Amino acid sequence: MTAQGILTGVEIWCWVGLAVGVLFLLFGIHRVDEDADGAVAFRPLLIVGIVLIWPLVLWRWYVLAIGRDNWQARHVPPRAVHMMAAVFLAAAVLASVLLSTSLKQTWPDHIAPEQISAAGDAA
Amino acid sequence: MSVKYIPVQWNKNKYLYDAGLIVCVVLFLSIYLYLAPDALAHERPINPAIHNARAFGACAFTMMTFILVIGPLARLDTRFLPLLYNRRHFGVLTALVALTHALTILNWYFIGGPVGKYEALLTSNLAYDRVIGFPFESFGIFALLCLGVLAATSHDFWLKFLTPPVWKALHYLIYPAYAAVVAHVMLGTGQDGHAPVFNALVIGGAVTVAGLHMLAALRDRGQGDPMAHDAGDWEGVCNWADIEEGRAKIARLSSGERVAVFRHEGQLSAISNACAHQNGPLGEGRIIDCLVTCPWHGFQYDVRSGRSPAPFTEKVPTYDVRIEGAQVLVRTAPNPPGTPVDPVPVPQGSAG
Numbered sequence: 001m002t003a004q005g006i007l008t009g010v011e012i013w014c015w016v017g018l019a020v021g022v023l024f025l026l027f028g029i030h031r032v033d034e035d036a037d038g039a040v041a042f043r044p045l046l047i048v049g050i051v052l053i054w055p056l057v058l059w060r061w062y063v064l065a066i067g068r069d070n071w072q073a074r075h076v077p078p079r080a081v082h083m084m085a086a087v088f089l090a091a092a093v094l095a096s097v098l099l100s101t102s103l104k105q106t107w108p109d110h111i112a113p114e115q116i117s118a119a120g121d122a123a
Numbered sequence: 124m125s126v127k128y129i130p131v132q133w134n135k136n137k138y139l140y141d142a143g144l145i146v147c148v149v150l151f152l153s154i155y156l157y158l159a160p161d162a163l164a165h166e167r168p169i170n171p172a173i174h175n176a177r178a179f180g181a182c183a184f185t186m187m188t189f190i191l192v193i194g195p196l197a198r199l200d201t202r203f204l205p206l207l208y209n210r211r212h213f214g215v216l217t218a219l220v221a222l223t224h225a226l227t228i229l230n231w232y233f234i235g236g237p238v239g240k241y242e243a244l245l246t247s248n249l250a251y252d253r254v255i256g257f258p259f260e261s262f263g264i265f266a267l268l269c270l271g272v273l274a275a276t277s278h279d280f281w282l283k284f285l286t287p288p289v290w291k292a293l294h295y296l297i298y299p300a301y302a303a304v305v306a307h308v309m310l311g312t313g314q315d316g317h318a319p320v321f322n323a324l325v326i327g328g329a330v331t332v333a334g335l336h337m338l339a340a341l342r343d344r345g346q347g348d349p350m351a352h353d354a355g356d357w358e359g360v361c362n363w364a365d366i367e368e369g370r371a372k373i374a375r376l377s378s379g380e381r382v383a384v385f386r387h388e389g390q391l392s393a394i395s396n397a398c399a400h401q402n403g404p405l406g407e408g409r410i411i412d413c414l415v416t417c418p419w420h421g422f423q424y425d426v427r428s429g430r431s432p433a434p435f436t437e438k439v440p441t442y443d444v445r446i447e448g449a450q451v452l453v454r455t456a457p458n459p460p461g462t463p464v465d466p467v468p469v470p471q472g473s474a475g
Contacts, residue, residue: 003245007241033280033283035436036128042278071440071460072440074397075395075440075457076397077287077288077402078291078295081292082336082339083340086336086339086340088302089298089333090337092305093305096305096310097305097313100310100322104316
């Protein structure tokens with residue numbers, strides 16, 4: 001994948017996200033969240049988030065719009081994940097520290113600088 | 124707490140918290156840039172743009188480190204619980220500081236070439252097959268993206284819209300983000316080796332964060348909430364005499380949910396242990412005037428109905444309760460959020 005391809009993909013992602021954001025904030029938000037009905041000032045604060053995670057927004061919009069939200073699932077926090085996160089973090093920190101302290105860049109400070117072109121030639 | 128997304132708790136403490144944060148950031152940058160450049164090993168001459176970029180980068184790392192120690196400290200010692208207050212504002216400011224670092228780097232190192240700066244950022248170093256000289260910028264890009272997602276989804280709307288468990292799962296991105304920042308620093312200035320004091324501070328901060336999270340996770344595993352005793356549709360939670368007045372006992376039900384059984388004025392009520400806001404542990408809160416207060420962010424609920432007092436609209440599920448001998452039993456299936464349940468009096472003549 002080329003850098004240009006990645007940048008094009010990011011651009012497409014952002015434009016789609018912006019379109020989803022405009023549609024959701026104008027026509028969807030007050031239908032799926034009664035607290036948002038009549039509350040307008042906070043909506044611009046949501047645009048960046050929608051652009052970043054618009055597939056998740058579309059999924060939740062769909063689930064709420066068809067009335068299939070599982071209220072029980074709202075009260076089961078993913079607490080067990082914390083142990084995995086802690087182990088991952090400890091291993092990652094350890095790996096970064098070991099790699100950076102065991103493999104050092106060396107500077108060629110024993111080599112005297114040499115002028116390879118006359119002053120003014122660089123231009 | 125908010126009503127219809129109009130903030131109603133922007134009190135003096137919140138303004139002071141935010142003002143304190145901004146003052147601390149300015150102080151950090153001033154010390155880094157003007158008071159202690161030698162201690163931070165800028166022995167090789169660098170220009171102001173690089174100096175500024177390093178200052179904002181160091182500041183963002185320090186802020187992330189502080190944010191990440193608050194959670195485990197609060198789990199290990201309840202005296203640290205007040206630090207959870209307004210932590211999301213801390214996170215948003217951190218993302219902005221990190222973004223400033225990234226933009227400063229981008230507009231110094233990656234402009235003026237034959238390709239655009241974003242393409243230059245992605246193509247200037249492609250040595251992904253080696254450790255020395257690894258393109259550490261990629262870790263920074265990943266971390267910045269994670270911080271952006273966390274900051275942009277920090278509004279309370281997202282909690283309600285995504286549900287607290289999905290929101291929490293999304294915000295677990297802070298862990299890979301921090302790991303990426305550590306890798307970004309250690310494979311950058313760390314491997315370069317020209318700033319030993321700075322590197323020692325980074326390693327100290329990262330080891331502290333990782334160590335505290337391991338400690339908190341191990342403590343949760345060792346002293347976690349007990350499992351309820353399954354007895355068909357009802358499950359035994361605890362002895363009613365073990366519940367202190369105004370407090371709760373928490374138990375895990377066979378369904379995976381946690382229930383908190385409260386004793387208030389000699390009567391028992393059971394509600395979900397997970398706050399409707401961020402799934403904070405309601406059972407660790409105290410009852411005042413029939414209302415239990417979540418220890419994380421102060422959301423309140425009537426333990427008899429699972430409802431927040433008006434004008435707030437938050438609700439948590441309630442559970443049917445009965446007493447059998449010394450045992451408190453709750454029905455495994457919760458009632459829909461906000462369903463009133465008559466409290467059950469504890470047997471007369473008990474001291475509790």
